[in-house]
Amino acid sequence: MQIKITKSGLKKDEVFFLTEFGEGRGIWCGAPVNPGAEMDVEFELSELLMRWVDIHPVPAGEFNIRLEQDRVIFTGVLENIEEDGTGFLRIGEGLVMFECLGEPMALGVFVELQVRDVRIYPFSI
Numbered sequence: 001m002q003i004k005i006t007k008s009g010l011k012k013d014e015v016f017f018l019t020e021f022g023e024g025r026g027i028w029c030g031a032p033v034n035p036g037a038e039m040d041v042e043f044e045l046s047e048l049l050m051r052w053v054d055i056h057p058v059p060a061g062e063f064n065i066r067l068e069q070d071r072v073i074f075t076g077v078l079e080n081i082e083e084d085g086t087g088f089l090r091i092g093e094g095l096v097m098f099e100c101l102g103e104p105m106a107l108g109v110f111v112e113l114q115v116r117d118v119r120i121y122p123f124s125i
Helices: none
Strands: 002-006 013-019 020-030 038-050 055-057 064-068 072-083 086-091 094-100 108-117 118-122
Touching: 020 072, 038 108, 072 094, 094 108
Parallel strands: 020 064, 020 118, 038 094
Antiparallel strands: 002 013, 002 038, 013 020, 038 118, 055 108, 064 072, 072 086, 072 108, 086 094
16 A cells, blocks of 8 residues: 655654555654654554454445544445454455454455554565
């Protein structure tokens, strides 16, 4: 996903970013970057998420990334949840992978995924 770094945060390596879908924050895991830098990245969500607690179906049909208090909210299409709990959220053309537990959820619908810890890695082919 393409992001633009907007500012540095208070935590070590914390950055705020802007995408075509909204804004968020996370810990930068790469060579140092300055505000204004634009790049392709991958997001890592290291928390174990609970379906129906951290992941909720939403009626809205729009991709979105936003900040709410201490959480980053990703809104996208729930593409798949494998037997081992590995899930995939599609936001635009990109996929965000996460780990989850809990009761089954319908695939192919829009969901909100709420996380506190987002790691951001430069995308390399």
